[in-house]
Amino acid sequence: MPESPVPAAAGAVPELVAEDSKLVILARGARARVAAVEGAAVRDQDGRTYAAASVALPSLTLTALQLAVASAVAAGAVRLEAAAVVSEASTLDAAGHAAVRDLAAEAPIHLAAPDGTLLGTVVE
Known part of the structure; x- marks a missing residue:
């Protein structure tokens, strides 16, 4: 079942820490590079980042x-610190959510619009 991100408070402009903002930028780039439906990026336990498109x-x-999680695992990652998805969808897909949870029970998964606007964060 797709996960709905926790939206920002009404009227608030959500802000990410610098490392998570970088994930959104990488995900936007991966999506735009091949005109994909969505882009994503993850950061592993060593701070390495992996970006991918659908x-x-x-x-x-x-x-x-x-794909971003698979790339991280193929490079030796055993834990994820955070993830970001850039998509026109308003919910996080169940398959991607499950892949992140295989390596991190509570890592934040940020969902952003194609323009980089943060829509919300899934933490469960």
Whole structure:
């Protein structure tokens, strides 16, 4: 089931710490580079970042967040500190959410609009 992010308080402009803002920038870049439906980025336990775009092939479909997590794991990551997804969707996809939770029970997953505006954060 898709997760709805916790929205910012009415009238408040949500702010991210610098490291999480970088994830949103990387996710926007990954999405724009290939004109994908969504982009995502994750940061591992060592501060390394991995960005990816969604993949939709006849034989393979991955969300951007699934691919970013897979890239991190392939590089040796064992834990994630945070993640960000840039999409026109207003909810976080269940598959990407599950992939992050495989490595981090409480890492924040930030959902942002294509222009980088933070829509909310999933922490569960």
